[in-house]
Amino acid sequence: MATDRTRTAILNAAERLYAERGFSDVTLRDIVGEAGVNLAAVNYHFGSKDELIAELYVTRSIATNRIRLAELKAAEDAGGGRAPIEAVVRALVGPTLRGCLGPATENTTIARFMIRASIESVPPIRKIRNREISHLRRFAQAMKRSLPDAADVDIYWGLHFALAMAHQTIRDSERLNKLSEGACDLGDVEGVIERVVTAAALALTAGSPSSYKAPARAATARGRPTARD
Amino acid sequence: MATDRTRTAILNAAERLYAERGFSDVTLRDIVGEAGVNLAAVNYHFGSKDELIAELYVTRSIATNRIRLAELKAAEDAGGGRAPIEAVVRALVGPTLRGCLGPATENTTIARFMIRASIESVPPIRKIRNREISHLRRFAQAMKRSLPDAADVDIYWGLHFALAMAHQTIRDSERLNKLSEGACDLGDVEGVIERVVTAAALALTAGSPSSYKAPARAATARGRPTARD
């Protein structure tokens, strides 16, 4: 047993390769090659490839949420238990955006891995991911504290949209950069974060269709009546 | 040559299976089984699996964008060449959300396939997808017509965020449903569309961090200074 050196080397190598190349492009032989261990070590220490991925995901998601929740707690403590909604959103999306859009360092591998996990959704991860959402509940509660008058359903949609914008920005940054011909500066990480935070805060405070006075709607191309008319 | 019956059967079967199960879970043997043709027919008619996927994606993305652009044109014609920003966003995200969240019919397969293509990003598709963005330019121009005073960069971000919210809603609907304990009704497709449209319109009209007066920001957990301070 000793120090589980081999186990840790496998986990770290897998995290690095999955973060860089995604799950579908990385084989066990790639991982053990990167880790400098024997192929059979994976099944010896983890039982199977899926169990390796599951353990990797669990440990990394715990670490990620610890950072997010620490940032949330700091923001709430600074505000006497109630943080501005922007600060809550920032704690939710900031660490991931910084880790994925900022310069690649040792500390950013985990953010890039988690994004891969949320994008590719390989079976052993999907199960855990759809079951374990306690950190989202924590953030939803914090948002309710920030916006005590908001309806619950609006909170959930706002939280969902905040994650959506952050993830898609990471995922499709190349296309956004090409479309805008460089006008959308993804290198300005903190600027990107404020964009996402601002848009999410707007959706949370004024984004309910019922509370938002939309201009008269034009007919759709297919003339379909909409449910809210 | 005759009627290319086999070719079409392969394309349709591939579209259906990829839409339902994703790219990584569907093999050529699954496709030819569903199509009722011989395995070798794929390489005979398309050259390789990747070329089949590429052709499938090209034809389907053209069809999808034809629908979106027709809806956009109808909205602009109804407004004398300038549609409300909500209508532009609705034309962009409505067809996809209806196709993916609404009841599964023959006509919705294409929307579900396109979402898979945008989610899984398999190599032959990624190349095309990152190069061919003319439909996004069309929508960006329409948005500029709707909001002549908006800065270009805000338009691009708003367009990007609109797609982000729509895609993530399709992709992560299960988790949103669980988090909200059913409060976010994803069966009310038109209601979901209005949520996305409203949030995107808000981001487009008031979402620039410089134009949005955010409350004072709380310190982050790690005390990192932000670039915009």
Add this chain to the structure above:
DNA sequence: TTGCAATTCAAACAGTTGTATGAAACTATC
């Protein structure tokens, strides 16, 4: 040192994948 369990290793295994082959069946033209 001796003995025993834990760990590592090279090699093989079984299954699946996309692709290639060559014969058979079909189609249309003369």
Add this chain to the structure above:
DNA sequence: GATAGTTTCATACAACTGTTTGAATTGCAA
């Protein structure tokens, strides 16, 4: 109806995957 070109078919192939095996090596306690 014979023939040439196209399309279909069963089958084989080569490469790659995760997993298993059994022998070698290591580490540690007696």
